[in-house]
Amino acid sequence: MEKKKLVLVGNGMAGVRAIEEVLNISKELFEITIFGSEPHPNYNRILLSKVLQGDTDVKDITLNDFDWYKENNIQLQTKETVIKIDSGKKLVVTDLGRMEPYDELILATGSVPFILPIPGADKDGVTAFRDIQDTEVMLEASKNYKKAAVIGGGLLGLEAARGLLNLGMEVTVIHLAPYLMERQLDPTAGKLLQTELEKQGMAFLLEKQTKEIFGADRVEGLRFSDGTELEADLVIMAVGIKPNVEMAKQSGITVNRGIVVNDYLQTNVPDIYAVGECAEHNGIPYGLVAPLYEQGKVLAKYICGVETNPYQGSVLSTQLKVSGVEVFSAGDFMEEEDKKAIKVFDDQENIYKKMVLRGNKLVGAVLFGDSSDGNRLFSMIQKQADISDTMKVSILQPLGQETGGSLVAAMDDEEIICGCNGVSKGAIIQAIQQKGCSSVDEIKACTSASRSCGGCKPLVAEVLQLTLGSTFDGSVQKEAICTCTTLSRDEVVEEIRAKGLTHIKEVMNVLGWSTEEGCSKCRPALNYYLGMVNPTEYEDERESRFVNERMHANIQKDGTYSVVPRMYGGVTNSQDLRRIADVVDKFEIPLVKLTGGQRIDLLGVKKEDLPKVWKDLDMPSGFAYGKSLRTVKTCVGEQFCRFGTQDSMGLGIDLEKKFEGLQTPHKVKMAVSACPRSCAESGFKDIGFIGIDGGWEIYIGGNGGTHVRGGDLLYKVKTAEEAMEITSAYLQYYRESANYLERTSAWIERVGLEHVRSVLDDQEKRKELSTRMEEALSVLKDPWKEIVEDEKVKKELFESLVMS
Numbered sequence: 158m159e160k161k162k163l164v165l166v167g168n169g170m171a172g173v174r175a176i177e178e179v180l181n182i183s184k185e186l187f188e189i190t191i192f193g194s195e196p197h198p199n200y201n202r203i204l205l206s207k208v209l210q211g212d213t214d215v216k217d218i219t220l221n222d223f224d225w226y227k228e229n230n231i232q233l234q235t236k237e238t239v240i241k242i243d244s245g246k247k248l249v250v251t252d253l254g255r256m257e258p259y260d261e262l263i264l265a266t267g268s269v270p271f272i273l274p275i276p277g278a279d280k281d282g283v284t285a286f287r288d289i290q291d292t293e294v295m296l297e298a299s300k301n302y303k304k305a306a307v308i309g310g311g312l313l314g315l316e317a318a319r320g321l322l323n324l325g326m327e328v329t330v331i332h333l334a335p336y337l338m339e340r341q342l343d344p345t346a347g348k349l350l351q352t353e354l355e356k357q358g359m360a361f362l363l364e365k366q367t368k369e370i371f372g373a374d375r376v377e378g379l380r381f382s383d384g385t386e387l388e389a390d391l392v393i394m395a396v397g398i399k400p401n402v403e404m405a406k407q408s409g410i411t412v413n414r415g416i417v418v419n420d421y422l423q424t425n426v427p428d429i430y431a432v433g434e435c436a437e438h439n440g441i442p443y444g445l446v447a448p449l450y451e452q453g454k455v456l457a458k459y460i461c462g463v464e465t466n467p468y469q470g471s472v473l474s475t476q477l478k479v480s481g482v483e484v485f486s487a488g489d490f491m492e493e494e495d496k497k498a499i500k501v502f503d504d505q506e507n508i509y510k511k512m513v514l515r516g517n518k519l520v521g522a523v524l525f526g527d528s529s530d531g532n533r534l535f536s537m538i539q540k541q542a543d544i545s546d547t548m549k550v551s552i553l554q555p556l557g558q559e560t561g562g563s564l565v566a567a568m569d570d571e572e573i574i575c576g577c578n579g580v581s582k583g584a585i586i587q588a589i590q591q592k593g594c595s596s597v598d599e600i601k602a603c604t605s606a607s608r609s610c611g612g613c614k615p616l617v618a619e620v621l622q623l624t625l626g627s628t629f630d631g632s633v634q635k636e637a638i639c640t641c642t643t644l645s646r647d648e649v650v651e652e653i654r655a656k657g658l659t660h661i662k663e664v665m666n667v668l669g670w671s672t673e674e675g676c677s678k679c680r681p682a683l684n685y686y687l688g689m690v691n692p693t694e695y696e697d698e699r700e701s702r703f704v705n706e707r708m709h710a711n712i713q714k715d716g717t718y719s720v721v722p723r724m725y726g727g728v729t730n731s732q733d734l735r736r737i738a739d740v741v742d743k744f745e746i747p748l749v750k751l752t753g754g755q756r757i758d759l760l761g762v763k764k765e766d767l768p769k770v771w772k773d774l775d776m777p778s779g780f781a782y783g784k785s786l787r788t789v790k791t792c793v794g795e796q797f798c799r800f801g802t803q804d805s806m807g808l809g810i811d812l813e814k815k816f817e818g819l820q821t822p823h824k825v826k827m828a829v830s831a832c833p834r835s836c837a838e839s840g841f842k843d844i845g846f847i848g849i850d851g852g853w854e855i856y857i858g859g860n861g862g863t864h865v866r867g868g869d870l871l872y873k874v875k876t877a878e879e880a881m882e883i884t885s886a887y888l889q890y891y892r893e894s895a896n897y898l899e900r901t902s903a904w905i906e907r908v909g910l911e912h913v914r915s916v917l918d919d920q921e922k923r924k925e926l927s928t929r930m931e932e933a934l935s936v937l938k939d940p941w942k943e944i945v946e947d948e949k950v951k952k953e954l955f956e957s958l959v960m961s
C-alpha cells in the first residue's frame with residue numbers, strides 16, 4: 158500500500174506527541190514531514206523554567222533528538238516556517254520557497270507570547286519567556302545586569318522570577334491583579350504564595366499597570382499608570398499567550414481565538430487538523446500539556462482510522478515549578494452561588510486546603526503548602542465523584558494513615574499519577590509487571606509518566622517500590638549529581654577514590670560524562686570532591702569555582718566587592734581597627750558594616766583595589782565568600798560576664814584558628830556561649846557550644862537562615878580539648894559524606910542524628926576522621942596573602958577589564 162503524506166507544521170510538544178501516537182499505532186501508514194521554525198529538534202518547553210532555575214541544562218531537555226527523526230523516516234525541516242496553505246492544491250508553502258504536498262495536514266503552531274502594546278516594548282533588554290532563545294537571552298543578561306522586572310504574576314512570570322533570583326538578579330514582579338496567580342488561585346492562596354516568595358527574595362508590585370518602558374537603547378525602567386517608576390535593566394513579559402493562528406487564518410481556515418476544531422480535531426477544511434495550544438475546542442484554547450496530549454491521542458487514532466472516543470475537553474490542574482513552594486490548583490476553584498467551599502487552614506504550618514463542591518460533586522481544589530493530595534483530588538474532580546457529607550472534610554485530611562503513611566498505596570489503580578501525561582497508577586503497575594520496568598526511567602520510556610514537568614517522579618518511584626518490594630533497586634532512583642552524568646555523588650566519590658582520579662577533566666573522561674566541559678553544577682562539585690579525597694595532592698581549579706570564591710570576595714549588586722577580614726571569635730584590637738580605618742580612608746570605601754558574625758565588612762571595594770586592600774589590611778581572609786568555615790561567634794563568657802561558666806572566647810578563637818580556610822560542602826558557622834542563656838545563638842549554628850557547669854554541650858545541624866532549624870544536642874563533654882576533638886571528627890565526617898552545597902542542617906535531616914552519633918561513638922572511626930582532618934588542614938594557606946604575592950594571578954583576575 159502506498160503511504161499517504163502527512164505533514165506537521167510546528168515541531169513542538171503537542172504536534173510531535175501526536176506524531177509519536179501515530180507511530181505507536183503504525184509506522185507504515187504515513188510518509189511524514191515536519192516543519193519547525195526553531196533550529197532545535199523537539200524539546201521539552203516546560204523545562205525551560207528548570208533551565209533558568211539552574212536545575213538542568215538546555216542540552217538535556219531534548220525530547221526527540223535528530224536521530225529519532227531519522228530512525229522513524231521523518232523528514233525534519235528546522236528553521237523553516239510554513240507561511241501559507243494552499244488547500245485547493247493540498248500543499249504548504251514555506252519561507253524558503255519550498256512547496257510540500259500533503260494528504261493530511263496537522264497544524265500545531267502553538268502560541269505566541271502576548272507582548273503589551275506599550276511604548277518601549279521593543280527596547281533591548283525586553284523579552285518574552287517562551288523558547289530556548291528567550292532563555293538564553295535571560296541567562297546572558299543576568300551576567301551583566303542586576304535589576305530584573307517581570308511583568309505578570311502568573312505561572313510563567315513566577316517561574317521566570319525564581320530563575321532570575323537564582324541567577325543572582327534582584328527581581329520585582331509587577332502584577333495587574335490584587336493577588337498572584339489569580340487564574341489558578343483564590344485570594345488566600347495567592348497571598349500565602351506571595352509571602353512565601355517574598356521570603357525567597359522576590360519583590361512584588363500588585364495592582365500595577367505598566368504604561369511605558371523607558372531607556373535610551375536598552376531598557377532602564379518601567380513607568381506605571383499611577384506615575385510611579387521602577388528601575389530595571391531586564392524586563393520579562395509574562396502576561397499570557399495567544400494561539401498562533403495568523404498563517405491558518407490567512408489560508409482560509411476558520412479561526413476564533415484559536416483554530417476552531419471539532420471533537421476529532423478537524424478544522425473546517427477537509428484533511429486539515431489542529432492540535433495543541435493553537436487549537437480551540439468548544440471555545441477553549443488550552444495552555445497546558447495534559448489536554449494537548451489528550452487531543453493528540455484522539456487525533457492520531459482518527460487519522461490512522463482507529464476507532465476512538467471523541468475529544469470532549471479537559472479539566473485542568475496546575476502546579477507551580479518553584480522549589481520550596483507547593484501550590485496546586487484544579488478545576489473550578491472559586492466558590493460562587495451554586496458552589497460551596499470546604500477549607501482547612503493550618504496557620505502554624507502555613508498549609509491551606511480548599512475543595513469546591515457543586516452539590517455533592519467535587520469540582521475544584523486549591524492546595525498551598527502541602528500538595529501531596531493534588532493527584533487524588535484531581536482524579537475525583539475528573540470523575541465528578543459524588544461524595545457523602547461524612548467524606549467531605551476527611552477528604553482534606555492526609556490520606557494513607559491506614560497504609561503506613563503511603564499516599565500511593567492508598568490510591569486506587571485508576572487514579573492518575575502523572576497529570577501531564579494522564580498515566581494512572583494501574584498503568585504503571587502494568588508496565589512493571591508485564592513489561593518488566595524496574596526504574597523511573599524505564600517507566601518513563603514505557604508509559605511517558607514523568608516525561609514532561611517531572612513533578613510526578615517521586616510518586617512513580619513509590620509505585621515501583623510498592624510493586625517490586627525488596628527487589629526494587631533503590632539505587633536506580635539515585636540522584637545524579639547533574640545532568641552531565643547518571644552517577645550519584647556517592648558513586649562519583651567512590652570512583653575518584655577507587656580509580657585514583659586527580660583532575661576534573663579526568664573524572665569526566667573516565668566516568669563517561671555526556672559533556673566535554675561539564676556544567677555549572679558538576680564542575681564546582683567535582684572540584685570540591687577531588688580536594689576532599691586528595692587534600693595534599695589536588696590542585697584547586699579556580700575556574701571551576703563560583704565567582705565569589707574565585708575572587709575571594711563577595712560581589713555586590715553594583716559590581717563592587719565586599720571584604721571581610723578574619724576576626725577570631727569576634728575579638729579585635731586597636732591595631733587592627735586602626736589599619737581597617739586607614740584602608741577605608743585610603744581606598745574611599747563607602748560603607749563599613751558590622752556583620753551578624755561579629756566582624757567588620759568593608760563594602761563597595763573596587764575589583765582592581767582588592768589585592769591592595771588585602772595587602773594594607775594585612776589580616777587573614779575571613780572567607781565570607783567561601784564554602785568553608787565562616788565565623789565563630791562568641792559571647793564574652795566567664796572573663797567578664799557574671800553568668801559565664803566557661804571561657805567562650807578562648808574556645809571560639811581556638812576553633813576559628815584551627816579550622817579557618819577549611820573547604821566544606823557548604824558554609825559552616827559556629828558559635829560559643831558560656832552559659833545556657835546562649836547569647837551567641839549557639840542553638841542555630843552548624844556547630845554550637847554552650848557552657849554548662851563542668852563542661853560544654855555541643856549542638857549540631859542548627860540553621861538560622863531561610864530554613865530555620867534548632868541544633869540537636871550531640872554530646873556533653875567536660876573539656877575544651879574534647880570539644881575540639883569532636884568538632885574535628887564531626888566536620889570531617891560532614892566533609893566526607895555530604896553532597897556539595899548541602900548545609901549541615903539538611904545533611905543531618907537526611908542521614909539522621911543517630912547515624913552521626915554512631916559514627917562518632919566509634920573511637921576508632923573518630924580517630925581516623927581526626928587524622929584525615931589534620932591532613933586537610935595541613936595544606937591550607939591564606940588566599941589573600943597568596944594573591945598579593947602572585948603578580949600573574951593579580952593581573953589576570955583583578956586588572957582585566959572583563960568581568961570574570
Ligand SMILES: Cc1cc2nc3c(=O)[nH]c(=O)nc-3n(C[C@H](O)[C@H](O)[C@H](O)COP(=O)(O)OP(=O)(O)OC[C@H]3O[C@@H](n4cnc5c(N)ncnc54)[C@H](O)[C@@H]3O)c2cc1C
Nearest residue numbers: 167169170171193194202238239266267433434444445446
Ligand atoms: C517556560 C514554560 C514553562 C511551562 N511549564 C508548563 C508546565 O509546567 N506544565 C504544563 O502543562 N505546561 C507548561 N508550559 C506550557 C507548555 O509548554 C505548552 O502548553 C506546550 O509547549 C504547547 O505545545 P504546542 O506544541 O502546542 O506548542 P509549542 O510547544 O509552542 O510548539 C509550537 C512550535 O511550532 C513552531 N511553529 C509555529 N508556527 C510555525 C510555522 N508556521 N511553521 C513552522 N513552525 C512553526 C514554533 O516555533 C514552535 O516550535 C510551559 C511553557 C513555558 C514557556
Ligand SMILES: NC(=O)c1ccc[n+]([C@@H]2O[C@H](COP(=O)([O-])OP(=O)(O)OC[C@H]3O[C@@H](n4cnc5c(N)ncnc54)[C@H](O)[C@@H]3O)[C@@H](O)[C@H]2O)c1
Nearest residue numbers: 309310311312313314331332333395396397444476477478
Ligand atoms: N507550571 C505550569 O504549569 C506553567 C508554567 C509556566 C507557563 N505555563 C503556561 O504558559 C502559559 C503562559 O503563562 P502566563 O503565566 O504568561 O499566563 P497566564 O495567563 O496564566 O498569566 C498571566 C498573568 O499576567 C497577569 N497580567 C496580565 N496583564 C498584565 C499586565 N499588564 N501587567 C501585569 N500583569 C498582567 C495576569 O493577571 C495573569 O495572572 C500559560 O498557558 C501557562 O499555563 C504553565
Ligand code: SF4
Nearest residue numbers: 792798801831832836
Ligand atoms: S551566654 Fe551566658 S555567659 Fe555568655 S554573655 Fe550570655 S549570659 Fe553571659
Ligand code: FES
Nearest residue numbers: 575577609610611
Ligand atoms: S505530572 Fe508532569 S510529568 Fe508527570
